[in-house]
Amino acid sequence: MSLWECCELLNEFIDESDPDLDEPQIQHLLQSAEAIRRDYPDEDWFHLTALTHDLGKVLLHPSFGGEPQWCVVGDTFPLGCAFDESVVHHRFFKDNPDSNNPKYNTKLGVYSENCGLDNVTMSWGHDEYMYMVAKANNTTLPPAALFVIRFHSFYAMHRSGAYQYLMNEEDEKMLKWLHIFNTKYDLYTKSKVLIDVEKVKPYYLSLIEKYFPAKLKW
16 A cells, blocks of 8 residues: 555554544644645655654554554563663563563673664564565665664663664764654644645645655565
8 A cells, every 4th residue: 555545544543652632643744744844844764754654553553463552652662671660660671571681681781883874673563564564665764764764762872872882973974853743743732733744735745746656665
């Protein structure tokens, strides 16, 4: 199906982990995208990134397996190395066998210092799924867009500054865009003023045509 068809599927869901959203997901996507469009009018890739960033939540839909919310939404974190204390609900990691595995419970674990986040395995969720879908369908969005999509729920890194030792210079450059997105346009930025979907739809369809194939393999 197309990217826009996926947006419409998300109309049926509200993210139970979101602290300030009781509107359908398409409104959050469009509110984020329209705010960025207003503030960064020349960065059309950033507009589409906002529209796309949460589309992995389609995993909640019955036609995608109807996954429970706990394994689709919420914070993400690296696997294969020690769980940082800044990861939400860190105390529950004591029941994770990786915590007692000497291969995985050290600072670097299976990684080398500054290996780059491209080489890190992240916990599963909507971020990772949409990142994989975008890459598998050969999107022409720039690397910074994929960085935002993949890591926008990685709060231990972009909010708490954890796991810096896994990042390389390229990650540091792209982190700027993730900070802009997360602090101004994602959490705690929603509005009760709803976007007129049909009014803005032609603009976003033009961006989808520019950066994605007409139909995506999901």
